[in-house]
Amino acid sequence: MIGIFFILLIATIGISMYGFNNPSFFERYMFNIRAVQGGDYIRLISSGFLHASWEHLIFNMISLYFFQDLIIYSLGIFIFLxxxxxxxxxxxxxxxxxxxxxxxxxxxxxxxxVSGIIFACIAIEPNLRVNFIPGWLFGTIYFGYSVYRMLNPRVGDNVGHAAHLGGAIFGLIIIIISAPSVVFQHAIYLGIMGLPLAYMGYKLLAK
Structure with missing residues (x-):
């Protein structure tokens, strides 16, 4: 099971490195609104294997490495993937x-x-330490900040808040479907964490 994870890790590092030195390849497979509107749907997944810099790549892969084992050992490699x-x-x-x-x-x-994996872990174990604080509290702060920044964009902010939110929500949904009894046990924590998402839904529907 871990072997498949390391294959994914190596593939991401290799493709990202290739993209660092090949601008045409990078631009061909990054996510772009106009390209996707034109039917170039491969970018929806291929962009996840590209990174802007070594720092960007290393941060994501280290984060993934530290959280992947809880999902793999709890629910299996298929759910992880x-x-x-x-x-x-x-x-x-x-x-x-x-x-x-x-x-x-x-x-x-x-x-x-990575956000999907982290928040799936938080759904399984809300008191899991993330940046030295309980996961549910980290998730509440993270969702609140991401929702605020997505709804109030500022010049120069290159963080994909919408992608982070979409990924995190998907991770939570998969845990709700695959391990509902675990989620039920932690309903209070997850309810608190979901308050910023409820606000986001309200704002988006009100537009």
Whole structure:
């Protein structure tokens, strides 16, 4: 099972490195609103294997490494891959919806997938320490900040908040479906964590 994870890790590092030195390859497979509108759907997943820099790549892969084992050992490699790859796609789809009127919007990185894995772990174990604080509290702060930044964009902010949110939500949904009894036990924590998402839904529906 771990072997498949390391294959995914090596593939992401290798493709990202190739993209660092090949601008045409990078631009061909990064997420872009206009390209996806034109039917180039491969970008919904391929962009998750590209990164802007070594720092970007290393941060995502280290984060993925530290959280992957809880999902793999609790629910298996299939659920892990479903959450990770599905969160990349759903994160980009959510970005596509949010920025559908901005044809030049582009994004790259595995952050949506990593967010999906992290929040799936939090759903399983809300008191799991993330950045030295309980996971449910980290998730509440993270969702609140991401929702605020997505709804109130600022010049120079290159973080894909919509992709992070879409990926995280997908990770939570998969845990709700695959391990409902575990989620029920932690309903209070997850309910608190979901308050910023409820606000986001209200704001989006009110537009």
């Amino acid at each position: 479903l959450i990770y790859l599905g969160s990349i796609i759903v994160g980009n789809l959510f970005s596509f919806y949010i920025y559908r009127h901005q044809p030049y919007y582009s994004a790259i990185g595995a952050s949506g997938g």
